[in-house]
Amino acid sequence: xxxxxxxxxxxxxxxxxxxxxxxxxxxxxxxxxxxxxxxxxxxxxxxxxxxxxxxxxxxxxxxxxxxxxxxxxxxxxxxxxxxxxxxxxxxxxxxxxxxxxxxxxxxxxxxx
Amino acid sequence: xxxxxxxxxxxxxxxxxxxxxxxxxxxxxxxxxxxxxxxxxxxxxxxxxxxxxxxxxxxxxxxxxxxxxxxxxxxxxxxxxxxxxxxxxxxxxxxxxxxxxxxxxxxxxx
Numbered sequence: 430x431x432x433x434x435x436x437x438x439x440x441x442x443x444x445x446x447x448x449x450x451x452x453x454x455x456x457x458x459x460x461x462x463x464x465x466x467x468x469x470x471x472x473x474x475x476x477x478x479x480x481x482x483x484x485x486x487x488x489x490x491x492x493x494x495x496x497x498x499x500x501x502x503x504x505x506x507x508x509x510x511x512x513x514x515x516x517x518x519x520x521x522x523x524x525x526x527x528x529x530x531x532x533x534x535x536x537x538x539x540x541x
Numbered sequence: 542x543x544x545x546x547x548x549x550x551x552x553x554x555x556x557x558x559x560x561x562x563x564x565x566x567x568x569x570x571x572x573x574x575x576x577x578x579x580x581x582x583x584x585x586x587x588x589x590x591x592x593x594x595x596x597x598x599x600x601x602x603x604x605x606x607x608x609x610x611x612x613x614x615x616x617x618x619x620x621x622x623x624x625x626x627x628x629x630x631x632x633x634x635x636x637x638x639x640x641x642x643x644x645x646x647x648x649x650x651x
Contacts, residue, residue: 462639471643472585472628487638519584527573527632530639532584 431456435520435533442510443541450505450536452520460525461503462487463495465516472519478503479525510540542567545631547642555650558619562645564629565611573632574605576614578625579644585628588614619649 433454442448454461462477464487474487478497492514494506503522507514517537521530547564554560566574574591589596591603591612602615612631616623629642 464641466582469643472641474638477638517582529573529575529587529590530585530630532586534584535582 431531433520433522433531433533435518435536437536438534439537441539441541444511445509448507448510448538450507450518450520450538452503452505452533453501454503454520454522454531455501456522456524456531457500458522458524458531459500460523460528461497462521462530463493463503463505464519464521465489465514466519467516475505475518510538512540514538515540544568544633544640545629545642547629547645549643549645551646551648553648553650554619556619556621558649559615559617560619560647561616562614562627562629562647563611564613564642565609566629566631566640567610568631568633569607569610571631571633574612575630575632576601576603576612577628577630579628580625588627616647619647621649621651624648 436451459480463475464472466472473489475493476495478484520533523530545566576588577585578588579585589603591605595604600617604613626644626646628644631640
């Protein structure tokens with residue numbers, strides 16, 4: 430089954446404790462990206478990647494890191510999480526160009 | 542100015558009604574347009590792409606007006622199961638970044 434898989438689904442952590450949210454897709458998509466969704470603000474792009482070893486900042490990259498060492502994986506790293514990073518996170522992938530995005534099922538992160 | 546703007550609603554309509562949403566975008570060079578459906582903070586799911594000539598999928602019709610820079614979604618014969626948030630998504634001219642509206646909430650009432 431074609432899908433984007435995120436883990437974990439739920440994560441509660443404390444300020445400053447490094448964490449990684451994994452994202453994997455099995456559709457051979459070139460393009461992958463991370464979004465956060467907050468009430469009243471909609472989905473905002475954190476980082477995106479056009480291909481292996483090619484990443485770029487979206488609109489809200491501060492406090493996040495990503496890597497794209499393999500085509501299928503695009504982990505999101507929070508080196509020192511803070512409470513303002515409490516949010517719902519989505520990973521998405523696409524063939525790129527004008528193709529639509531396919532989303533993972535989300536990670537609900539709470540930083541206390 | 543936001544890249545993509547939608548009326549957040551909520552729209553509360555009776556079963557069987559026809560409802561229409563509009564979404565405006567600011568970048569005239571935007572190239573691709575989509576409507577997504579999102580249920581209860583689950584992942585957005587593609588409802589339909591929006592083509593220049595307009596397109597229809599069952600009870601759903603999407604249209605693009607490049608001159609006025611808006612896209613629309615029309616839902617005919619609303620069902621209870623249509624209750625959700627509808628997101629307008631626009632791909633910038635570079636093709637690298639997708640911009641989302643904040644969503645329009647629809648509740649279909651029995």
